Amino acid sequence: MKINGLKTYYYIAEGVVKAVDRVSMKINEEEALGVVGESGCGKSTVAHSILRLIRQPGKIVGGEIVFEGQNLLRKSESEMRTIRGGRIAMVFQNPTSSLNPVFTVGSQIGEAIKLHQNVEKQGIKEKVIDMLGKVGIPSPKERMKDYPHEYSGGMCQRAMMAMALSCNPKLLIADEPTTNLDVTIQAQILDLIRALRKEFSASILLIGHDFGVMSELCDRIVVMYSGKVVESADLATIFKEPQHPYTKALLESIPRINIEKERLHVIPGDVPELIKPPPGCRFHPRCEQAMGICSKEEPTIKEIKKGHEVACFLYSQ
Amino acid sequence: MHRRFRKNSEKKNEKVHRPSRATRLFIVWRKLRKSELAIVGLSIVLFMSMVALLSPIIAPYDPEWRGTARQAPSMEHVLGTDNLGRDMLSLVMHGARISVYVGVASVLIEVAIGVSIGMAAGYFGGIIDEILMRITDVIFTLPTLMMLLLAISMFEVRGIHIIVLMIGALGWPFLARVVRSEYLSLREETYVEAAKSMGATSWRIMVRHILPNILSVIIVLATMDIPWAILYEATLTYLGFGDPMSSSWGVLLQRGYPHMQSAWWIMAFPGMALLITSLGFNLLGDGLRDALDIKVRE
Numbered sequence: 288m289k290i291n292g293l294k295t296y297y298y299i300a301e302g303v304v305k306a307v308d309r310v311s312m313k314i315n316e317e318e319a320l321g322v323v324g325e326s327g328c329g330k331s332t333v334a335h336s337i338l339r340l341i342r343q344p345g346k347i348v349g350g351e352i353v354f355e356g357q358n359l360l361r362k363s364e365s366e367m368r369t370i371r372g373g374r375i376a377m378v379f380q381n382p383t384s385s386l387n388p389v390f391t392v393g394s395q396i397g398e399a400i401k402l403h404q405n406v407e408k409q410g411i412k413e414k415v416i417d418m419l420g421k422v423g424i425p426s427p428k429e430r431m432k433d434y435p436h437e438y439s440g441g442m443c444q445r446a447m448m449a450m451a452l453s454c455n456p457k458l459l460i461a462d463e464p465t466t467n468l469d470v471t472i473q474a475q476i477l478d479l480i481r482a483l484r485k486e487f488s489a490s491i492l493l494i495g496h497d498f499g500v501m502s503e504l505c506d507r508i509v510v511m512y513s514g515k516v517v518e519s520a521d522l523a524t525i526f527k528e529p530q531h532p533y534t535k536a537l538l539e540s541i542p543r544i545n546i547e548k549e550r551l552h553v554i555p556g557d558v559p560e561l562i563k564p565p566p567g568c569r570f571h572p573r574c575e576q577a578m579g580i581c582s583k584e585e586p587t588i589k590e591i592k593k594g595h596e597v598a599c600f601l602y603s604q
Numbered sequence: 605m606h607r608r609f610r611k612n613s614e615k616k617n618e619k620v621h622r623p624s625r626a627t628r629l630f631i632v633w634r635k636l637r638k639s640e641l642a643i644v645g646l647s648i649v650l651f652m653s654m655v656a657l658l659s660p661i662i663a664p665y666d667p668e669w670r671g672t673a674r675q676a677p678s679m680e681h682v683l684g685t686d687n688l689g690r691d692m693l694s695l696v697m698h699g700a701r702i703s704v705y706v707g708v709a710s711v712l713i714e715v716a717i718g719v720s721i722g723m724a725a726g727y728f729g730g731i732i733d734e735i736l737m738r739i740t741d742v743i744f745t746l747p748t749l750m751m752l753l754l755a756i757s758m759f760e761v762r763g764i765h766i767i768v769l770m771i772g773a774l775g776w777p778f779l780a781r782v783v784r785s786e787y788l789s790l791r792e793e794t795y796v797e798a799a800k801s802m803g804a805t806s807w808r809i810m811v812r813h814i815l816p817n818i819l820s821v822i823i824v825l826a827t828m829d830i831p832w833a834i835l836y837e838a839t840l841t842y843l844g845f846g847d848p849m850s851s852s853w854g855v856l857l858q859r860g861y862p863h864m865q866s867a868w869w870i871m872a873f874p875g876m877a878l879l880i881t882s883l884g885f886n887l888l889g890d891g892l893r894d895a896l897d898i899k900v901r902e
Contacts, residue, residue: 338800338801340797340800340801343729343730368803368804368805369803370803371800371801371802371803372801372802372803373803376801376802377798377801379794379797379798379801380794381794384793384794384795385794385795385797385798386795386798387795387799387813387816387817388795388817389816389817389819390816398802398812399802402802402803402804403803447798450798450802451802
């Protein structure tokens with residue numbers, strides 16, 4: 288799976304919002320890639336672009352998304368439908384509202400199976416029970432007949448996972464899958480994703496803003512800021528030798544239990560409005576190491592070490 | 605509920621004790637039963653439907669039978685007789701047949717049109733929404749009764765079926781608007797996005813995923829529109845645009861009007877039948893709103 292120069296813009300009355308602007312990233316087979324960034328930096332838009340689920344007034348205007356050797360942006364809508372759910376599945380942020388309230392959990396998972404696989408009725412039922420068991424729903428045979436409101440948030444997310452994985456996708460996109468769950472359930476869901484990743488040998492694209500969650504699961508991290516990738520490296524490198532000032536600032540704003548500090552570090556300022564981003568490097572108004580060139584030219588992303596790419600003028604000379 | 609949810613490391617296949625699963629319909633009934641007003645409504649609706657169905661068998665007199673005119677209610681004629689000497693009770697019972705048919709059939713037509721148009725407009729939005737909603741606006745602003753009179757006078761034969769068709773064909777705009785606004789908000793739900801991400805088609809999402817979520821709204825509105833359809837038919841008939849061969853409650857009202865001072869029962873009883881039936885459908889509609897919502901616990 289490779290994304291090259293993806294551009295997804297929203298055309299609203301006030302102008303063009305470049306939510307994703309020339310973003311490139313790569314997910315290797317059976318790898319878990321984490322995309323981190325503040326709210327509104329375009330990370331969810333990347334996820335939706337992969338499945339071509341961008342809604343009006345948004346539009347993918349450029350780049351390519353190559354999956355299993357084919358450009359998804361050139362596929363017809365009906366070809367896309369066989370890929371959605373079948374080859375690439377997605378888990379969302381709000382587990383309790385991701386399930387349709389008027390159908391039983393079992394019937395919803397069954398429907399997903401019916402869409403992509405040729406199984407007869409009894410087979411579907413067995414598969415649903417099997418999947419619910421795999422994601423750790425107790426007594427799946429009974430609980431498949433429950434409606435979503437009879438499930439807790441964590442169970443809903445488990446059920447969503449069962450649905451997403453029911454057709455053995457090669458890529459699972461998880462858009463902040465643990466954001467609305469409390470910490471203990473978060474940990475359970477992360478454990479589950481880790482276990483399922485092994486069992487189903489799928490690649491994972493994990494979207495989030497929490498470095499803690501990312502470090503639990505990911506092999507590599509991509510940091511996004513204001514619609515652009517600013518740094519990407521493997522997990523250990525990001526934590527030990529972050530290079531981009533934004534990544535550094537992000538890591539410093541995580542509360543640590545072992546370091547005594549009076550106040551938590553905050554990044555001054557706000558995420559820039561994407562409708563008229565600052566000229567040059569988009570982070571320069573908030574950057575502590577900004578130089579003259581930062582406000583004039585836009586840095587390009589460069590590999591500074593093997594597998595470690597940064598978009599910053601500090602490293603381009 | 606929390607008791608049932610244990611960590612998966614504990615006995616995974618432990619038997620959960622729970623009452624036997626009732627079907628959806630039975631759950632609705634169980635909830636409906638709890639509301640007294642809904643039961644009153646349901647009883648009225650069922651009673652009127654039974655009367656409509658069985659009127660040829662259970663009516664005490666043939667509707668064409670004639671005795672002494674303008675008899676006050678008595679043991680012999682419970683609701684009296686009309687100006688031509690016919691038994692009012694039998695007439696009202698036969699009238700139920702036509703009125704209930706008009707109400708139910710025209711609302712079915714209304715629902716079919718209104719739901720399709722509202723669904724397409726709300727789900728697709730954009731130019732489709734624009735076109736469909738302007739058509740809806742035009743029909744909505746037209747005075748329904750005038751249009752009905754106009755439409756019906758275009759036909760040479762004033763059959764009851766044509767009246768039903770016309771009431772249905774002109775009655776859908778309100779329902780279409782409600783359905784549209786429901787689709788407009790529900791299409792943004794995460795479960796719709798989730799269904800899309802699993803590869804569902806637009807048609808499937810509209811019909812299989814969203815429609816069941818607003819079924820209760822549609823049923824409630826439809827139930828409450830039934831009395832309106834019955835009243836429109838009565839009005840049309842009253843104005844002389846009805847089916848002259850039928851003897852709906854509207855026809856009875858029209859015939860009773862000139863005798864209101866001297867023989868109140870000729871007009872009062874068809875009017876009461878109309879009123880009670882309207883009330884019944886309204887109460888039932890209200891009760892169904894709660895009973896159909898699966899999120900309202902028993």
